[in-house]
Amino acid sequence: xxxxxxxxxxxxxxxxxxxxxxxxxxxxxxxxxxxxxxxxxxxxxxxxxxxxxxxxxxxxxxxxxxxxxxxxxxxxxxxxxxxxxxxxxxxxxxxxxxxxxxxxx
Amino acid sequence: xxxxxxxxxxxxxxxxxxxxxxxxxxxxxxxxxxxxxxxxxxxxxxxxxxxxxxxxxxxxxxxxxxxxxxxxxxxxxxxxxxxxxxxxxxxxxxxxxxxxxxxxxxxxxxxxxxxxxxxxxxxxxxxxxxxxxxxxxxxxxxxxxxxxxxxxxxxxxxxxxxxxxxxxxxxxxxxxxxxxxxxxxxxxxxxxxxxxxxxxxxxxxxxxxxxxxxxxxxxxxxxxxx
Numbered sequence: 001x002x003x004x005x006x007x008x009x010x011x012x013x014x015x016x017x018x019x020x021x022x023x024x025x026x027x028x029x030x031x032x033x034x035x036x037x038x039x040x041x042x043x044x045x046x047x048x049x050x051x052x053x054x055x056x057x058x059x060x061x062x063x064x065x066x067x068x069x070x071x072x073x074x075x076x077x078x079x080x081x082x083x084x085x086x087x088x089x090x091x092x093x094x095x096x097x098x099x100x101x102x103x104x105x
Numbered sequence: 106x107x108x109x110x111x112x113x114x115x116x117x118x119x120x121x122x123x124x125x126x127x128x129x130x131x132x133x134x135x136x137x138x139x140x141x142x143x144x145x146x147x148x149x150x151x152x153x154x155x156x157x158x159x160x161x162x163x164x165x166x167x168x169x170x171x172x173x174x175x176x177x178x179x180x181x182x183x184x185x186x187x188x189x190x191x192x193x194x195x196x197x198x199x200x201x202x203x204x205x206x207x208x209x210x211x212x213x214x215x216x217x218x219x220x221x222x223x224x225x226x227x228x229x230x231x232x233x234x235x236x237x238x239x240x241x242x243x244x245x246x247x248x249x250x251x252x253x254x255x256x257x258x259x260x261x262x263x264x265x266x267x268x269x270x271x272x273x274x275x276x277x278x279x280x281x282x283x284x285x286x287x288x289x290x291x292x293x294x295x296x297x298x299x300x301x302x303x304x305x306x307x308x309x310x311x312x313x314x315x316x317x318x319x320x321x322x323x324x325x326x327x328x329x330x331x
Contacts, residue, residue, distance in 0.1 A: 007308060008216050018206035025202060025325075029195045032177050032330055042331070049326035053319055060209045060315045062308075067136055068120060069127040070145065077149060081156040088160050092167030099170045 007062045017059045024048050024055075144309045148316045151279075155320050158275065159327055162268040174260035176329045179253075180244070194329045197240050198321065201280075204233035205318040208287075208311045215307035220294060223307060227291040230314060234284040241277045245270075269328070276324055279317050286310055 028048040031041055058064045063071060116136040118126050128134050135142045166173055181190040211226035248269070252259045255267040290310045293299060299306060 007212065009213070011210065011213055014206065014209040014213065018202070018209075021202045021205070022199065025195070025198050028326065028330060029191065029198075032191050045326050045330045049322055052322045056205065056315055056319050056322065060205055060318075061312055067116060067127065068124045070135055070137070072124060073135075074145065074149060078152060078156070081153065081160070084156070085160050085163070088164040089167065092164040095164075095168035096170065099168065103170070 007065060009062075009065075013059060017055050020055060021052055024052050028052075138303075138305050138309075141305060141309050141312070144312050148312065151316065151320075155272075155275070155323070158272050159323060162272060162328065165264040165268060166262070169262040169264055171262040173262045174258065174265045176331075179248070179260055180329065191329060193240060193244055194325065197237055197244075198325055200233050200237050200240070201318050201321050204230045204237070205315055207233065208314045212308045212311040215294070215304035218304075220297075220304075223304070224291050224295040227287050227294070227307070227310075231284045231287040231291065234280050234287070234314075234317075238277055238280050238284065241273060241280075245273075272324055272328060276317070276320055279320070283314055283317050286313065 025048075028045060031044045031048070036044065063074065115130060115132055116123075116127065127136070177190040180192075180194050181188060182192050183189070184192065207226050208230045211223050211230060214222040214226060253266045253269070255270055257263040258266045287310055290306055294304065294307065
């Protein structure tokens with residue numbers, strides 16, 4: 001089976017996203033450089049991370065132009081990862097408190 | 106819902122109805138070459154592997170009672186007398202993003218049928234990837250020299266070393282494999298192995314390469330910046 005065209009888009013869009021990824025990476029480096037702390041730091045790190053990841057997946061990996069069947073295949077299963085992260089965060093907290101309670105000092 | 110039998114239009118239906126027709130009709134479920142679908146499924150499984158590494162790192166870091174080493178200081182370099190926190194990691198990030206850009210352009214030129222530009226861009230991508238691995242090797246030797254081991258380190262919580270070597274090591278392995286993969290694809294495109302066929306192999310290799318960049322985005326955020 002051969003298709004006449006694959007993913008074909010103007011080259012400009014890749015250059016724009018490329019520049020954007022550079023800018024976002026610079027921003028996330030600056031978060032560290034300016035020693036932002038606490039929730040400001042964490043929310044900015046997550047914001048820049050999700051923006052970068054989103055643009056790479058959407059444009060560079062062409063997921064924007066793929067059919068919904070493939071999007072569901074890709075984004076459905078990672079829900080399980082979100083569940084694992086939640087469970088392990090609870091577990092990590094519990095382990096930490098128990099270590100403080102029983103092992104510290 | 107009408108069942109369409111004409112191949113050219115069966116993948117036109119948008120939205121959820123399109124998903125239903127893709128999956129229920131008597132045709133292949135995903136409108137793409139099988140190699141590309143297999144790459145996507147491989148990347149999905151790889152997503153799980155890296156997620157499990159990062160989740161276990163989160164769990165171990167949350168439950169550590171010793172101070173977690175400050176990545177900003179551990180990965181700082183003094184270049185020309187100037188102290189720069191995390192500088193090597195920032196450079197590595199830019200190198201990898203640049204390689205993703207050249208790869209995206211390679212895919213574009215491949216579909217335009219411009220073989221020689223495609224080969225040049227793939228080789229550029231592979232060289233950037235190789236330099237990334239080189240910088241990672243430098244970083245590893247520096248940390249090993251400073252006494253970081255999987256079971257302990259002089260900066261703080263002992264779990265730092267194992268998480269670092271495991272996560273960056275596995276990612277570095279992916280980059281190294283990617284460099285070999287890309288050079289192999291470049292050689293085959295250059296020697297005309299795919300002549301007369303669609304150059305979808307470049308897009309498939311591109312998916313792998315962008316994924317490696319994608320994983321680095323998460324490692325950079327969670328391991329180096331957090």
